[in-house]
Amino acid sequence: MGVVVGVILDESVVLASDSPQHENPSLLPLADSLLRKLRHSKIPTGxxxxxxxxxDKVSLLKRLATLYSFDCFILNTSSVDDAKNEIMLAWGDTGGSILYVVSDKKKKFFPKLSNCSWLIVVLRSLGQESADVTEGGSSCENSSMIFINKLEELPSTICHINRKVSKATGNSVVTVGYVMKPSREEDFAKRGAFPLYPTQNGLIFMxxxxxxxxxxxxxxIDIVLHKATDEIKSIELKSRTNFSNRIVYTSGMQDLQR
Structure with a gap:
């Protein structure tokens, strides 16, 4: 297993499967946020x-691929080898791990995927979450598959793999965790500030x-980068305590401070 050098999102983790037939197809919750992160990750994505x-679903996927500068590949049980060749032509000899992210609703596809030498990331469907993942908040993995409960776990899963591989190969890495409002994150990401792929000086941004x-x-992570003012709920102006004690932060920021 090498560092993650490519990510392929199966349509089952992008499109909502419960959209009524007479309505336009829609995205899974938080899929759009994930696509934005991957767009600026410095990792080829398809x-x-x-x-x-x-x-109509194919049309939506192609529009998304164009919007986020991704590639589009046709992949089913009879075309895996063709897709591998197409990916090789698009991305070149990657020399690392390609992650294929797929819903557990496509289990019949797994045996064929296991022959691709890809690392399979399986998104568990609602009601199938693993207790250890839910309680621990991180993915479970075996030799060839990684299981996640929520789509938003994917960036941290990528960082975990890259950190683990980098350290195993003797490379010094520092993982920078960051949290900020979406508009600020997008602005920094557009300038290449938050790559998921390790930088030349050994930084990984999670x-x-x-x-x-x-x-x-x-x-x-080793360092946390955040702008605390993004998480202010209120300021108690009438209080006589120190100013820092008069600031009330969101519950998430309070957890981070602990």
Whole structure:
């Protein structure tokens, strides 16, 4: 296993599966946020779909790929080898690990994927979450598959792999965790400030989220970068205590301070 040099998102982790047939297809919750992070991650990213997917869904996926500068690949049980060749042509000889992110609803596809030498990241469907992941807030992994409960776990999973591989190969790395409002994060990311891929000077940037337990996320990082004023709920102006004690932060920031 090498550092993550490519990410392929199966349509099952991008599109909502419960959209009524008479309505336009929609994205899974938080999928858009993930796509924005991957766009500026310095890691080549693609979206894959089955030949049997409806035209309106394929059209949406292609629009997303264009919007976020991703590649689009056709991938099903009969076209895995063709897709591998197409990915090789698009991304070159990657020399690391390609992550294929897929829903557990496509289990019948797993045996074929296991022959690709890719690292499979399986998103558990609602009601199938693992207790150890839910309580620990991080992914579970075995030799060839990593299981996550929520889509927002993917960036931290990528950082975990890159950190683990870098240290195993004797490279010195520092993981910087960051949390800030989306508009500020987007502005920094556009300038290449938050790559998920290790930089030349050994920095890995990992987005923190208050939607997941903080403790296991903090175990993966060495430094926290944040703008505390983004998390201010109120300021008690009439209080006579020190100014810092008059500031009331969000529960997430209070957890981070602890």
């Amino acid at each position: 979206i894959s779909y089955d030949l049997g997917l409806s035209d 987005p923190l989220t208050f939607e997941l337990p903080l403790s296991p996320q903090l175990q993966e």
